[in-house]
Amino acid sequence: MRTPLFEEHVKLGARIVDFHGWEMPVWYAGIKEEHLAVRSAAGVFDASHMGEIYVTGKESVPFLERALTRDISPMPKGRVLYGFLLNKGGGIIDDLTVYCIEPDSEYMLCVNASNTEKDFEWLCSNNREGARIENRSDETALVALQGPDGASILKDAFGFDLDRLKRYTFAFEDTRYGRLLISKTGYTGAGGAEIFLESAHAPALWSELIERGAVPCGLGARDTLRLEMGYPLHGNDIDESTTPLEAGLDFAVDMAKPEFIGKEALQEQLRSGLTRRLRGLVLKERGVPRQGCICVKDGREAGVVTSGSISPVLGTGIALAYLESSVQENDVLDVMVRSKPLKAIVKRPPFVSGTISK
C-alpha cells in the first residue's frame, strides 16, 4: 500500500521500507540529521498510513464511552484525548487519539496504521448502541509538522496561530489545500502540529512545508524521537498481552467511568497487584539495546526490552523494557546485548527534553 505522498518520497530520494504492508520512507538524509532537525527546528512526517475512523450520530457518545478507556461525554468541541481500545482481558487492542469534532454527534479516532482494519471490525462488532462507524482512512492524509519552528511555519503559510491552541486541542482552518484539521499533538515531544487533510491536497501541502524549511523525516526518526520521550509503540511496547496499567499509562484510563470494555480485568489487576512494569533504561556502557534483549538483575532474569535504540541526542543506548515490579527507578541492571552484559540504569522517561536549542 502507498500513501498519497509516496511519489514525493521517491522524488526526495527516500529509502523506502515495508512497514506493515505500507511502502514508507525510513529516512531521506539520515535518521540522526532528521531527528535533530525536529528537536531544534522543524521536521515533517508522512503519517497518512494511520487510520481515521469516524463515529457519528447521537449514539456515538454512549458507544464510545463503552468502547474506549476515556471519558468521552465531557469532551468539548476541539478536544483531543489519548486512550485505548481494550479486550475483555484488559489487553491493548490499540492506542489511539479521539477527536471531538461535534460534541454528542461527531468523533474521529486516529489509530495505528497496521491496526486500522482490526479496530474498525472490532468497533463494528461491539456497536450495540448503533452508532455510525466509517473508515475514512483512504481519503484522509496526515502530515505531522513537528518541532519548535512548526508554529512559525504554519503562521507564515496560512496565518494560522498554533500558539493560541492548548496542547491536545485542534481547530479547522480553510486554506488553499482545503479544510485542514490542525491538531496540537504529536509523537516526538518537540511541539508542533499534526495536520489532517484530504488526500488529494497532501502532496501540495507537504511540498510547501518543506519549501518553508521543514526537513522531511522518515519512520526511523519518528521511532527514535518517540523513544527518547518514552512514548510506547503499539506492537512493540504495548499489545493485546499487556495492559495500560503495566505500561504505566494509567492517565489514559478513566477508571471512574461506570463501564468500559476491559475495566473489570484492570480492576482485578489493581487488586492483585502488577507483576511487571514498562520502564525506561539508559545504558551506562557503549552499545545498542534492541527489542528482545533480556534484562538480568542479581543473577536472574528480570525483564525484556521491547524497544531500544541509540538516543541521537544523548549518544547512548536507551530502551523501554518490561521489568519485574520489584525493580525500582535508579536500580542498575544488565541488558544482554548479543550475549554481552551491558550496565543500564532504570530511568523514568523522557530521556531528553523535547526541544534543544540550535
Next chain:
Amino acid sequence: MKIPDELHYTEDHEWGKAEDGMLRVGITDYAQNELGDIVFVDLFPKGTSVAKGDPIGTVESVKAVSDVFAPVDGEIAEVNDSLEDKPELVNQDPYEKGWMVVLKMDDPSQVNKLMDSQAYEEYLEAEAK
C-alpha cells in the same frame, strides 16, 4: 556509489586493501549506504585469530545490526580505535578513515580469490535485480 579500483571485495560487502602481507578491511560504500547512520562499531580485539568468513566485529545503524566478516584467514593486527567515538566515519569515508581492522594474512594469495572492483560492481548490479 564509489568502488575503488585497487581494492578487493567480498559478497558480504567488505573491502580489503592488500599491503605487504597485511589486509586492511572495512565495509563498502554500498554497505554503509544500505545501513544508514552508523551509531556503533564493535570490533574484536587485536590478536584475535580469524578464519575467512568469521565475524571480526559488528556495525550498528539506528535500525539494524550487521556483522563484519574476515575476507581471508589471519590475525587482527590493528583495530581502528577512532571508530569508538566516531562511528560516523564509516558513513563519511568508508574506504579511508572508516577502515575497521588490519589482518595479518595467513596466506596472502587468498586475496586473489576475492572480487576485483569490476566483479563487485557486476555483483551489485545482479543483486539489485
